[in-house]
């Protein structure tokens with residue numbers, strides 16, 4: 001099996017680490033990874049979230065995209081004999097602002113080799129809110145607006161479905177990011193309806209197939225104490241493997257030491273029948 005970390009961040013992420021990318025890549029090489037995708041959060045439309053301080057942490061300013069691509073291109077060249085580096089982005093599904101993402105892809109598509117497409121935001125009363133910022137923020141702004149966890153989870157998965165359709169239109173490989181991100185604060189939220197998750201996840205399988213979209217088997221949930229669970233359940237990964245859907249391990253490293261964490265867990269699931 002190709003040892004591939006398909007979801008990682010860099011110093012161009014302002015809620016992550018300012019460590020140089022060499023530290024991430026050298027750890028990947030030391031762990032025996034053969035391929036490494038760099039999938040930074042791009043910029044967002046100005047005012048996408050109301051909180052200005054938070055906005056500045058969510059994505060790089062638009063004018064830095066050029067530097068980012070140059071940075072990853074240089075690293076790709078520098079390490080080409082040791083590891084295959086893939087130039088990517090972690091795009092956001094921006095409800096009502098698809099035009100922003102479309103122009104970004106049109107502008108950078110010539111260098112962009114791969115995309116993780118994620119749902120980090122949902123609309124509420126007076127703007128967009130993160131599903132993964134803090135549990136209090138989620139409760140005050142999303143749960144209060146939608147009225148129940150069940151309704152919130154349904155809206156979240158509706159957005160995941162729209163994201164898969166957008167991802168399917170891209171000219172490069174795309175994977176749906178951490179499909180269960182809405183579980184990030186599960187230990188601090190009202191109980192979740194597991195049957196609802198099962199049903200909504202099952203519905204994604206044919207959609208992924210028809211749109212030719214893969215799955216980011218994101219392990220970041222394991223390291224979050226409010227979650228302590230992978231973001232893609234084992235049964236779902238196995239179903240994808242049976243259906244020949246592309247599944248790729250993703251550390252979602254925001255620090256060098258997170259590269260490759262829980263690889264053994266992933267390898268054991270995809271290699272056992």
Ligand SMILES: [Zn+2]
Pocket residue numbers: 009013015016041254
């Ligand atoms: Zn991030």
Ligand SMILES: [Zn+2]
Pocket residue numbers: 090118120177178
């Ligand atoms: Zn993400």
